Amino acid sequence: MAPPIAYSLIATDLDGTLLRGDDTLSDRTLDALARVAAAGAQHLVVTGRPAPRVRPLLDDLGSTGLAVCGQGAQLYDAGADRLLWSVTLDQELAETALGKIEAEVGEVYAAVDQDGVDGLTLIEPGYRMPHPTLPAVRVMRRDDLWGEPISKVLLRHPSLSDDELAATARSVVGSLATVTMSGPGTVELQPCGITKATGLALAAEHLGLGPRETIAFGDMPNDIPMFDWAARSVAMANAHPELKAIADEVTLSNEDDGIAVVLERLFTGSLVDSAQ
Missing domain, CATH: 3.40.50.1000 (HAD superfamily/HAD-like)
Known part of the structure; x- marks a missing residue:
């Protein structure tokens, strides 16, 4: 046995x-x-x-x-x-959180993962995928990120480290979203409490x-x-x-x-x- x-x-x-x-x-x-x-x-x-x-x-x-x-x-x-x-991340909350972060650290580059089993990963100009093997669709401007419900926002900063960006994001985002750091070049905003x-x-x-x-x-x-x-x-x-x-x-x-x-x-x- x-x-x-x-x-x-x-x-x-x-x-x-x-x-x-x-x-x-x-x-x-x-x-x-x-x-x-x-x-x-x-x-x-x-x-x-x-x-x-x-x-x-x-x-x-x-x-x-x-x-x-x-x-x-x-x-x-x-x-x-x-x-x-x-669970999806509310668009208005996401945009407000992004605004608060950029007010502290300057411009960041953003991407989103759309919800659903066929959801796309959309990236705005300047955003570079941390995993080049993962497919992504580049959009022309940030407003184009919000066309469909999203599960999270991915952030990169041109000069700050991931730890620095994540720490600043946590200090200003509050209850708008949960801030995580999931890998090199990957700071994320997801629904609060998730x-x-x-x-x-x-x-x-x-x-x-x-x-x-x-x-x-x-x-x-x-x-x-x-x-x-x-x-x-x-x-x-x-x-x-x-x-x-x-x-x-x-x-x-x-x-x-x-x-x-x-x-x-x-x-x-x-x-x-x-x-x-």
Whole structure:
């Protein structure tokens, strides 16, 4: 008989965590996730990417279950290709927040992720995508960003660091939006009160699980709410110092199969046991 598993829900960020820098999954990581499935545990992607940018990766994983997308603003059902739940960012609140930020730091460059399973990523002049592999549509002016409901706004500043931009944004935005920093060149505004923990808690409830059964992996400050929610948290070696400071454990980097190292330890023998 297989021994009881320590965690039934494995929540992983994507960029800088599960994925390598070229947006691929290593064979070792795929094998480790197979161990998780063989043991009866579930893998849940919890990412800042919107649902349309996650769908191809879920296909690579062979996943037909749930995924938390858009920093927690979307709960996506991969098998049905539909959103079970989504929250949008009010356009007026977004524009007001942008105005307050620019009053402090000068001009910023903005992009938006549209809501929905077919939503586009729109970028205004001057905005540069932090992930060149992700598709985006350039618009002529900022007003063109607001044509459809959006899940979040992405910001870049020509000279401030991400930490500086995020700190200033938090100091002036207040309750207009939640400010997150999810990767190099990625400071974001999302609906107030929405975080990765919001989406993770909702997904776990759908699966009949809770914090005590969950281990979470991440690399950036936007993963802090998820780490606070889960029973155990693991930061990557390449993680932001803020996340490492609160993590229960620091593993190897995403390039060195850091998630696989931990899962192999937790689920040793799962493939053998399931075959008996």
